[in-house]
Amino acid sequence: MKPIKVALLGCGTVGTQVVRLLDEQADDLAARVGAPVELSGIAVRRPDRHRDVPKHLLTADAAGLVASDVDVIVEVIGGIEPVRTLLLDALQAGKSVVSANKALLAENGGELFAAADESGADLYFEAAVAGAIPLLRPLRESLAGDRITRVMGIVNGTTNYILSAMDETGANYGETLEEASRLGYAEADPTADVDGYDAASKAAILASIAFHSRVTAGDVYREGISAVTSADVTAARTLGRTIKLLAICERVDDSVAVRVHPAMIPRSHPLASVNGAFNAVFVEAEAAGQLMFYGQGAGGAPTASAVLGDLVAVARNRVHGGRGPRESAYAALKVRPVGEVETRYHLSLDVADKAGVLASVAAVFAEHDVSIAAVRQEGRIDDASLVIVTHAAPDAALKSTVDKVAGLPAVRAVVSVMRVEGEES
Numbered sequence: 001m002k003p004i005k006v007a008l009l010g011c012g013t014v015g016t017q018v019v020r021l022l023d024e025q026a027d028d029l030a031a032r033v034g035a036p037v038e039l040s041g042i043a044v045r046r047p048d049r050h051r052d053v054p055k056h057l058l059t060a061d062a063a064g065l066v067a068s069d070v071d072v073i074v075e076v077i078g079g080i081e082p083v084r085t086l087l088l089d090a091l092q093a094g095k096s097v098v099s100a101n102k103a104l105l106a107e108n109g110g111e112l113f114a115a116a117d118e119s120g121a122d123l124y125f126e127a128a129v130a131g132a133i134p135l136l137r138p139l140r141e142s143l144a145g146d147r148i149t150r151v152m153g154i155v156n157g158t159t160n161y162i163l164s165a166m167d168e169t170g171a172n173y174g175e176t177l178e179e180a181s182r183l184g185y186a187e188a189d190p191t192a193d194v195d196g197y198d199a200a201s202k203a204a205i206l207a208s209i210a211f212h213s214r215v216t217a218g219d220v221y222r223e224g225i226s227a228v229t230s231a232d233v234t235a236a237r238t239l240g241r242t243i244k245l246l247a248i249c250e251r252v253d254d255s256v257a258v259r260v261h262p263a264m265i266p267r268s269h270p271l272a273s274v275n276g277a278f279n280a281v282f283v284e285a286e287a288a289g290q291l292m293f294y295g296q297g298a299g300g301a302p303t304a305s306a307v308l309g310d311l312v313a314v315a316r317n318r319v320h321g322g323r324g325p326r327e328s329a330y331a332a333l334k335v336r337p338v339g340e341v342e343t344r345y346h347l348s349l350d351v352a353d354k355a356g357v358l359a360s361v362a363a364v365f366a367e368h369d370v371s372i373a374a375v376r377q378e379g380r381i382d383d384a385s386l387v388i389v390t391h392a393a394p395d396a397a398l399k400s401t402v403d404k405v406a407g408l409p410a411v412r413a414v415v416s417v418m419r420v421e422g423e424e425s
């Protein structure tokens with residue numbers, strides 16, 4: 001049987017594991033595909049620096065490798081250019097593409113799918129969201145007959161690793177980030193992780209697939225974890241909550257709302273026990289009800305598992321005929337600004353311990369039509385702390401409330417402000 005020839009673009013954390021698995025599982029892969037899967041070349045930036053992969057396969061000429069006699073391109077370089085051009089060229093030439101590149105898919109998914117459509121090639125990217133966890137294929141295929149209403153979860157391993165360490169041991173933010181990079185979880189530029197860009201790209205991909213609409217990274221409201229302080233972690237702990245960076249994609253009437261931000265969730269919530277580089281995603285669909293996907297969201301071998309799964313799928317299609325799913329954006333739902341989305345806030349204030357403070361704070365909430373769900377005041381000798389949790393209200397109203405409360409003469413400091421998720425409003 002004619003082999004399926006594969007070009008690997010990139011050979012870092014994920015790429016080296018792809019090479020290993022292709023070698024170690026060659027016989028099984030051939031049996032599953034129905035033809036041998038042959039690695040034809042590996043494009044890297046500096047071939048002289050890669051000693052652990054077959055030397056004769058290495059090249060610095062990624063464009064030349066893509067243009068050569070290969071059937072499938074596996075891209076694990078990352079970033080937009082030159083990858084966008086390389087993958088467009090490949091797809092236009094009818095070569096199937098497997099990519100782990102969420103930044104590119106979230107930004108340029110539309111044009112990549114269009115190129116794939118024109119030539120009839122496959123475009124698969126399971127590794128781009130939640131690493132090893134089979135999530136995109138269940139959404140694109142298994143749930144294609146249902147109506148998804150919400151997708152919510154932890155989709156960035158690096159920030160979850162940092163937040164878990166802050167919560168468990170009070171670990172230092174910077175050192176924990178370095179450790180996450182050393183373990184191969186973080187992006188080449190880890191600000192993509194800590195500032196929420198990586199999770200926002202993943203949320204855009206999830207929302208696009210779940211709601212059959214085109215959502216790009218720029219459509220996603222984004223806050224990272226760099227502003228999460230140990231005071232926030234302590235405030236959450238005191239209230240029986242923990243802090244997680246959540247990606248939340250919701251269908252609201254005929255629009256979609258997509259946001260990424262840290263949130264306090266109850267310690268009893270299933271997402272609270274998702275620690276380290278693990279990810280977990282809840283999907284709510286009208287007929288299926290609630291589904292939960294859990295597993296390793298980052299790291300070389302787990303990500304390579306998802307890449308190999310896609311490689312087998314596209315290789316099978318080439319051997320036996322058939323095509324993977326195309327882009328499904330027919331619903332074309334509009335993106336709703338975060339200000340109009342209903343959220344809940346937790347607010348912890350340092351206030352002067354004198355009569356009327358609570359009333360003045362409560363008046364600001366009432367003025368913005370934000371109703372208070374719980375309030376706790378703890379007095380000290382000359383000052384007091386006031387903790388407020390709201391009911392659901394438009395995010396813009398909650399933000400304005402916090403701004404105005406912060407300016408009240410009786411409020412000495414806003415110790416912690418954070419959205420609350422995962423409990424009854």
Ligand SMILES: NC(=O)C1=CN([C@@H]2O[C@H](COP(=O)(O)OP(=O)(O)OC[C@H]3O[C@@H](n4cnc5c(N)ncnc54)[C@H](O)[C@@H]3O)[C@@H](O)[C@H]2O)C=CC1
Binds near residue numbers: 082
């Ligand atoms: N590391 C992880 O846990 C996960 C990574 N991903 C994605 O997988 C992709 C790769 O990630 P890593 O392996 O962690 O990155 P990495 O930085 O370890 O490896 C990147 C590789 O690309 C090569 N490269 C860079 N520019 C190149 C160019 N112009 N031409 C040819 N080769 C070039 C480098 O030489 C290196 O071998 C990224 O899109 C990342 O977002 C997805 C899920 C998890």
Ligand SMILES: N[C@@H](CC=O)C(=O)O
Binds near residue numbers: 186198
């Ligand atoms: N940097 C990413 C890698 C996987 O997508 C993460 O930390 O989740």
Ligand code: NA
Binds near residue numbers: 128133
């Ligand atoms: Na995945």
